[in-house]
Amino acid sequence: xxxxxxxxxxxxxxxxxxxxxxxxxxxxxxxxxxxxxxxxxxxxxxxxxxxxxxxxxxxxxxxxxxxxxxxxxxxxxxxxxxxxxxxxxxxxxxxxxxxxxxxxxxxxxxxxxxxxxxxxxxxxxxxxxxxxxxxxxxxxxxxxxxxxxxxxxxxxxxxxxxxxxxxxxxxxxxxxxxxxxxxxxxxxxxxxxxxxxx
Numbered sequence: 001x002x003x004x005x006x007x008x009x010x011x012x013x014x015x016x017x018x019x020x021x022x023x024x025x026x027x028x029x030x031x032x033x034x035x036x037x038x039x040x041x042x043x044x045x046x047x048x049x050x051x052x053x054x055x056x057x058x059x060x061x062x063x064x065x066x067x068x069x070x071x072x073x074x075x076x077x078x079x080x081x082x083x084x085x086x087x088x089x090x091x092x093x094x095x096x097x098x099x100x101x102x103x104x105x106x107x108x109x110x111x112x113x114x115x116x117x118x119x120x121x122x123x124x125x126x127x128x129x130x131x132x133x134x135x136x137x138x139x140x141x142x143x144x145x146x147x148x149x150x151x152x153x154x155x156x157x158x159x160x161x162x163x164x165x166x167x168x169x170x171x172x173x174x175x176x177x178x179x180x181x182x183x184x185x186x187x188x189x190x191x192x193x194x195x196x197x198x
Contacts, residue, residue, distance in 0.1 A: 005134070006031060007039050009127055014050060014062035016123060021059035028127065030192075122167060122184040128192050129169045129184075132157045136196050139171075142189040143182055150188065151175065156197040172197075 006029050013020060013028065026033045040050050040060060050060045081101045088094040132139045139157060144150045155171035158179070162168075166183050173180040 003039075006035075007043065009131075010036070010039055011043070011048070011062070012127065013123065014060060017062070019053060019059045019061040025060065028124070125184045125187050125190055126160065126167060128190055129157050129160060132192055133159065136198070138174075138193040138195045138197055140191045140193055141182070141187050144186045144188060154193070155180075155182065 009029060010025060013025065020028075022033045022036050025036045029036070040052075043050060050062050053059055053061060078101065081097065085094060085097045085101065088097060129139065131137070136156075138154050140152065140154050142150055142152050153176075154174045155169075156174075157169050157171040159170050160167060161170065163181075166185060169182045169184065171180060171182060172178070
């Protein structure tokens with residue numbers, strides 16, 4: 001993952017208000033502790049001050065709200081696309097833009113969900129799955145389904161989306177050999193694998 005993505009993820013973790021040790025952050029971001037310290041220093045220089053708690057149970061904590069960039073589409077993107085579609089004269093391009101707009105509306109846009117914050121209990125899962133999507137890496141999960149109970153699966157995550165009251169991951173499931181939607185709150189264990197997928 002790029003340095004900018006790592007810094008944003010680190011801010012998202014700290015924005016929950018929880019204290020994270022340098023070791024915890026290094027493990028979650030899969031970087032060295034030295035890099036975590038460097039990110040904190042860079043953020044301090046940018047005016048985003050992260051408090052340091054000293055001692056054996058110390059770590060970093062963010063005591064103020066920071067507007068972390070939202071890495072998803074929003075209603076402004078849809079409106080902009082609307083304007084472009086209206087001006088487009090090429091029939092083929094116009095139909096492709098309408099399909100793209102439908103995807104954006106269906107996956108990312110929800111009336112009251114647009115600015116919803118991720119709950120702390122699923123933030124770890126969300127960050128790991130987003131990383132897997134970006135790096136095209138497989139993830140091993142333990143997933144509870146109402147029909148089969150808890151099963152271990154290896155998935156190839158494609159995208160994250162909000163549906164009704166929960167976050168989901170659309171992924172190819174190696175166990176079922178098909179695309180499936182996994183509700184994040186029903187993933188009990190997860191591990192980012194080194195193995196990549198196409």
